[in-house]
Amino acid sequence: MEKFKESMYKLIVETSTNLPNDVRRAILQAKQKENAGTTAALSLGTITKNISMADDKVSPICQDTGMPTFEIKVPVGANQIEMKKAIKEAIAEATKNGKLRPNSVDSLTGANSGNNLGDGTPIIHFEQWEKDEIDARLILKGGGCENKNIQYSLPMEIEGLGRAGRDLDGIRKCILHSVYQAQGQGCSAGFIGVGIGGDRISSYSLAKEQLFRSSEDVNPVEELRQLEDYVMEHANNLGIGTMGFGGEATLLGCKIGALNRLPASFFVSVAYNCWAFRRLGVVLDANTGEIREWLYKDGEEIKFTQDEVAAATEAKSTSREVVLQAPITEEQIRDLKVGDVVILNGALHTGRDAIHHHLMDHDAPIDLNGQVIYHCGPVMLKDEAGEWHVKAAGPTTSIREEPYQGDVMKKFGIRAVIGKGGMGPKTLKALQEHGGVYLNAIGGAAQYYADCIKKVEGVDLLEFGIPEAMWHLQVEGFAAIVTMDSHGNSLHADVDKSSFEKLALLAEKVF
Ligand SMILES: O=C(O)C[C@H](O)C(=O)O
Ligand code: SF4
Structure with a gap:
């Protein structure tokens, strides 16, 4: 079993960076259904570009590399204790190399273990079977x-x-x-x-x-x-x-x-x-631990190459494009409407769960007046010279900050937040009162956004762990869509309402 750890490392890296073929085909079909030029088509264009960038860079498709969950079938007599140890070593190594984000957090203290190991992480299930080979499958579910x-x-x-x-x-x-x-x-x-x-x-x-x-x-x-x-x-x-x-x-x-x-x-x-459905598997030689076969790689592999992506985005969006640079004024914000595309240049500061909780009763580490907060927990690596580099940086789900967001924006004069999935009525009201805007970035497009980040200026509150710290970034051409504006409009509330009406039409008995 001398090759087992190496095989598990390969499985982890491949799962984090390379989507399985059946998933690629499903995404392509979805893209073909959307009309060119719509927000949905442009979003899928960003997603497919991101998939192809992750392929090329062998970097995480999404910054949230999830809860590693292994399902392993072994012949009778295989040493599961050794296999577990090798898997943990491979997980720690993949984390150190920026292929996984440190994602294991102590539930009581909030401390991030830094290597994806801890009570309950990773999840490994073994099952014995009659065959003489090992079948090891991994899912990284965010x-x-x-x-x-x-x-x-x-x-x-x-x-x-x-x-x-x-x-x-x-x-x-x-x-x-x-x-x-x-x-x-x-x-x-x-x-x-x-x-x-x-x-x-x-x-x-x-x-x-x-x-x-x-x-x-x-x-x-x-x-x-x-x-x-x-x-x-x-x-x-x-x-x-x-x-x-x-x-x-x-x-x-x-x-x-x-x-x-x-x-x-x-x-x-x-x-x-999510669409970033990362699950792969391998069949291994039970004596050497060497990979004999990859699973979920059969059939056509859609590459989503740049040409194909370009064709999809050529059909220009009808949305108005507005270029902004922090500090942003209230007047600039009041001019924005749901459906506009904002292209952000300059400063951007990350802040998610721990930061929002912290800012409620602490000062901010920097002046946030007129600034933009990005709900994002990136994958970061420090080089030998001590400089930080962004390895993956897509948005996180914003609704978790709903209890804090409005108050935090007003307290510090923040003008815009970028995240995904939208926010609720409390934030919408605050955006209206204060003059703020919610920008939706494309969830999971972590390579696409990492590419827009030109420099890491610094970091505060790193004691919260890499994903939860406040990273100060310089961005260029960071695109996001206005989905909640300062005039009381929310695309999320509208889609919720119309989808609920469509759901209610399906009440009648079918089976
Ligand atoms: O933790 C994250 O980065 C993102 C998370 O997977 C999310 O979808 O909100
Ligand atoms: S950010 Fe989106 S794509 Fe990434 S793990 Fe979360 S739900 Fe999935």
């Missing part, structure tokens, strides 16, 4: 889409859809609702794995396991096959679209499994995965 997982307990009332009973039609309602409630926050268009039955835990596990099925396979259970097809067709009519901007592509894959249940329980669990 926190934003993980937060959109949902579990239903039937029978229940589901908003918009009414009573959901303990039958296939009740399950149908749960699944449709799960897609609606995710909106764009899990970086739609997404993939879902659904677990029916079991207990609360095994139901969720089954849902996550479904994500290991190829997006293109056919469910061998006829009722579930029909349900999968139904969900794919109807969830895509909700009009949530890429990033929740509205559009044709909302769901890229739906895989459903069932377990027996207790007479008293009936759970339906949904694991939501």
Whole structure:
């Protein structure tokens, strides 16, 4: 097994940087559905450009490299203790080399372990089988889409859809609702794995396991096959679209499994995965640990090369483009309207969960008057000369800052925040009162945005860990869309409302 650790390192790097072929094909199909020039088409253009940049640079597709979860099948007698040790070493090495972001945080102290190791990280499941080879699969599922997982307990009332009973039609309602409630926050268009039955835990596990099925396979259970097809067709009519901007592509894959249940329980669990659906696998020689075969790499590999991407973006957006540079005035902000594209040059400061919590009752480390805050937890590497470099830097889900955002903007005179998935009524009101704007960047496009960052000026509050620190950046040509303006308009509220109306049209019994 001398090659096992090296093989696991390769699996980790490849999973973080190179999307599987079935996922690429699903994204291409989504792109072909959107009309050129729409926000949805432009967003998908950014996504495919990002995929191709991650390929070229062998860098993380998204800055949130997720919870590493390994599913490993081993022959009887394989030494699982040694394998676990080798996997942990490979994880630490991939983190040190900027292929994974340090993502393991002590839940009580908030301390980041810095190497992706800690209680419960990584997750490794072993199972014995009769074959004499090892099958090792890895999924890197990020926190934003993980937060959109949902579990239903039937029978229940589901908003918009009414009573959901303990039958296939009740399950149908749960699944449709799960897609609606995710909106764009899990970086739609997404993939879902659904677990029916079991207990609360095994139901969720089954849902996550479904994500290991190829997006293109056919469910061998006829009722579930029909349900999968139904969900794919109807969830895509909700009009949530890429990033929740509205559009044709909302769901890229739906895989459903069932377990027996207790007479008293009936759970339906949904694991939501963003478009950056990073899961790969390898078949290994059980004696040497060497890779014999890669999984999820069959069929055509869509490369999303620059030419193809250029063609998609040539169809120019009809949106107004506004170039801004901090410090930004209230007048400039009041001029912006939902749908405008802002191109930002100059200073940008990151701030996410820990920073917002901190700023409520502390001074800011720098003058934030007229400045722009970026909800982002980047992957950073320090070189030998002690200089920091950005390895991946896409936006994080903004709604987590909803309790703080308005107050923090007013307290420090911040004029704009950039994030993804939108924010709620409290922030919208504050934007109106204070003269602020919310800009939506394309979630998961971590290479695309890293490329816009020309310099790291410095960092404050690094004690919160790399993702949570306040990084002071210089950017050039950083594009984001105004989705909440200072006049009370919110694209997110509009898409939520219209998708809810479409959801309610699906209340009638189907199965
Ligand atoms: O932690 C992050 O960087 C992002 C997260 O995956 C999210 O989607 O909000
Ligand atoms: S930022 Fe978006 S693409 Fe990245 S892990 Fe989170 S949900 Fe997925």
